[in-house]
Amino acid sequence: MLELIIGLVVAIGVGRYIIKGYSATGVLMVGGILLLIISALMGKSVLPSSAAATGWRATDIAEYVKILLMSRGGDLGMMIMMLCGFAAYMTYIGANDMVVKLASRPLRMINSPYILMIAAYFVACLMSLAVSSATGLGVLLMATLFPLMVNVGISRGAAAAICASPAAIILSPTSGDVVLAAKAAEMPLVDFAFKTTLPISIAAILCMAVAHFFWQRYLDRKSGEKHEMLDVADITTTAPRFYAILPFTPILGVLIFDGKWGPELHIITVLVICMTLTAVIEFIRYFDAKKVFAGLEVAYRGMADAFTTVVMLLVAAGVFAQGLSTVGFISGLIGTAQSFGSGAMVMMLVLVLITMLAAMTTGSGNAPFYAFVELIPKLAAQMNVNPGYLVIPMLQASNLGRTLSPVSGVVVAVAGMAKISPLEVVKRTSVPVLVGLVVVIIATKLLVPAH
Template sequence: MFTILGTAVIIGAIYFLIKRKEARMVLFAAGLLMAIIAGKPMAAFTAFTERMSTPGLIEAILSVMGFAFVMKYTKCDQHLVKLVAGGLKKFNLILIPGATLATFAINIALPSAAGAAAAVGAILIPVLMGAGVSPAIAASAVMAGTFGSNLNVGSAHNPFIAEIAKVTAMDVVKVHAFAHVLSVVIIAISLTVIAKLLKETKGYEYIPEGEQDNSKLNLLYALMPVIPLVILVLGSTVFPKILMGVPAAMLIGVILTLIVTRSNPSEVTKSFFDGMGKAYGDIMGIIISAAVFVGGMNAIGLVEAFTDAMVSSPSVAKIAATFGPFLLAVITGSGDAATFAFNEAVTPFAEKFGVSQINMGSIALLGGALGRTMSPIAGAAIVCAGIAKVNPIELTKRNAPGIIIATIVSMFILL
C-alpha cells in the first residue's frame, strides 16, 4: 500500500514539475507528504537539516557562484566572449561547430547555462547571422554548448557526486570529462550536417538592430574568468604541491581580478557575497529539497523497492540513470531537480548494479544536462531564441539528433 501511495505522490510531483511549478516547493512538499503517509514526518525534517549544512557542497558551490558574479560585475566575462568571437570570425568554414565548442568552453568558466547563453549569444549569434547563417542554426549552435559548466570543478553536481563517492570533485570531473567533450563534438558535427542539409549555412541577410557594442577587447580582462580553473587543474596534475580547494582558487581569482581591473573593492566584495547568497538560495535550495524528497521516499520504502528492482536487472539501472534525468529535463527545462534526486536516492547503491558511484552519478549528471540542452522551455533556449528572434522549438529540432546520439554514446562510455 505504501509503495502505491508513494508512487502516486511521485507522479504528482512530476506533473507539477512539468507544469513548471517551483521545483524546490514541489520536491519538499512531495517528500514531506510521503514521510507523513509513512508515519515518520521527522524523516523529512532530518533530511532537510542534514543536507543544508553539508560542508563539501556549500564551500564549492557558493564560492564558484560568487566568483561568477564578480566576473559579471567587472565585465571580464564579456571580454572573454569577445576574445573567442574574434578568433571565430577568422575561420568562417568552422563557424557553426566553432560557436558550439566556444560556448562549451566559455560555459566551463562561467557556470550558468542561461548566463552563458546571454553573454555568448549576444555576441556570437549576430556573428553567425552576419556570416549568412540562418537565425535558427545560429541560436542552436550557441544553445548546444551550454552544458560545459559540468567540467567546472565547483559546479554544483561535481561536489555533490564527490560527497556520495567520498572522493574529490576533481576526481569526478576526470571520470566524465571525456564523455562530456565527446558529446559536444558529436552535437557540433551533427548540427553542422543538419545546417548543410537544410541549406542554412549561408544566404541569410542580417541587418543589425540597435546600438552595437564596439568596446575594445582587453586581453587581461578576458583571461580572468579562467584563472581559478587553471589553478585547480595545475594543482591536481602538474604541480600537486599547490593543490588547493575550490574556494581558495576562486578567492585568488577574485583578488587578481580586483588588481587587474582596478574595480571598486567594496562593489567587488558585495558582488561576491551576493553570488554566494544566490547560490545557496537557488542551487543549494534544490539540493536540500531533493534530500527531503528522497528522505520521504526512504521513509515510505520506495528507495528500497526501487533499488531491489534495479539490482535484479542492472541493464534497467543503467538506462534509468541515463534517460530518467534526460527525459524529465527535456520535459521540465531543468536537469537539476531530476539529477539531484536520482543521485541522492540511487547513486549511493550503484555498486549493487555493478557500476561505480562516480560513473552512475556522472551519467545521471550528463543525461540531465543533455536533456536540458534539448528542451525548448529551458531558460538558455529561451534566451538564445530571443536573441535570434525564432521559436525555441526550432532549436530543439536542430539539436535533438546530435544530443540523442551523444546521450547513448555517453551511456556506453560511462556505464
C-alpha cells in the same frame, strides 16, 4: 511494489506541477516532505544512518532539512555562490566584455556558432578530468564558458546544455565510482579504466557532440530563437586587454592546484585567490579603495542572488531525493532488477534501464549506482556472465540518467544560473544523452566479452 507506486505517483505529480509553471523549489520541497511523511507513517527511518535521530519522526523531517541547509549551503552551496559572485564581478569590471571583444573577431571566421559550441563541449569534457563533481563542473563552466558562448551567438538553452552534460560520460580513471566499478568487475583498475571504459567513453562523447550539433540547432530553429553574435562596436568597456584572462583564472587555478603541479586546493580556495588577485589588480589600476570595495559588493550581491535562485532549489531537490530513498523506491527498483530472468544482454539492458530511471527520479548518479553495483558479483556468478559486461553500461547509465533529471544538482544549478527552467535544460540534453546511452550499449556489446 507499493513503494515503487508511491514514488512514481509523487514524482509524476511533482513533474506535472513544475511543467504547469509552479515554483520548482516549492514543488520539490512539498513533494519531498510528503514522501518523508509517508516514510515516517510506514515506520521507516527518515534520516540517513550517519545522522542522529531527534526522537520523534516528525522532527526528524525538519532535522533533515536542517542538515541539507548546512551541507548544501556550506560546501556545494558556497561553491556555487562564490562562482556566481565571481561571474558578477567579472561582468562589473568589464572582463567578460573584453573576452567577447577579443574573441569575436577570429570567431567570426567560423560561420556556425554550433561548431564553436561543439568545441566548447570538448573543452568542458576535458575539464571533467580536473573537476570530479558534476555540479561543481557545471557551475564552473557556467561562470566561465557560458557568458562567452552566449555572446558569440549560441542560444542560452544550448549553452546551458553544454555546461550540464560533460559529466554525463565518465572520463576520469580515478573517480570513486570507477574504482568501485572495477572492483565489482573483478578487474585491475588500470585495465578497467583505460583499456575497457575509456574507449567506450570516447566513442560516446564523439557521438554526443554530433547529436548536440543537430539537436540544439533544431530546437533553436523550432523555437524561432535568434541569438546574434554581440557586435564589437556595441562594447564600450574601458578594461585593459589583459583583463580577458581574468574570467578563466578559476579554470587555470583548478588545473594548477590539483595536487600534481602544486598543492591540492578546494575550488572555493581557488576562487578566493582569484577574487583577491582581481581586487589587487583593480586597486593598482585605479588606486581607489572605495571603487575596489564597490566592485566586491557586486560580487557579494551575486552570491546572495545565487542562494535564492540556486542553493534553495538544490536543498529542495535533496529533500525530494531523500524522500524517494526513504520510502523504499530504490530498494523496490533493486527487487525488480533481481526478478528478471536469464540472458546476459537482457540483464544488462534491465540494469541500464533501472539505473537510468533511478538516477532520473532521484537526481543522483552515485546513489543508484552504489546501490545496484552490489548486485553485480552475485548476478554475474549466478548467470555465468562477465561482471564487467554488466557494470560498465550501468556505470555510464547512472551518470547519463542524472543529466536527464530536472532535480539533479548539476541541472538545477545550471538552470538557475542560466535563468531558464530545469525542464528546458533536460529537453536540451535529452537527445545527446540518449545517443550516448545507445553508443555505450553497442560499444559494450562489441568491446566487452559477455562470458
